[in-house]
Amino acid sequence: MSREEVKTAINEMLEKIPEEALQDVFDYLKSVQDKSAASITLSKNLRTILKEDKELLERLAK
Structure with missing residues (x-):
């Protein structure tokens, strides 16, 4: 999406x-x-990892 499309959607x-x-x-x-x-990229990467590994993290928490 272009910047304008994103702003319109928001x-x-x-x-x-x-x-x-x-x-x-x-x-x-x-x-x-x-x-x-750099901080935003790091946050996005961490969110992706947590989303992908949600099931594993839930099993480890038990």
């Missing part, structure tokens, strides 16, 4: 999101704004 989602969640979304976006590109 705006459409914001119109549908419950009022009580808007502050959380704003806080998250503000925290991402202050991070470096």
Whole structure:
């Protein structure tokens, strides 16, 4: 998706999101704004690993 398509999709989602969640979304976006590109990449990679290994992590937690 292009930058404009992403911004449009986000705006459409914001119109549908419950009022009580808007502050959380704003806080998250503000925290991402202050991070470096390397930090964002690291966070994305960690999220991918956790998502892929969710089942394994759940078994290990037992």
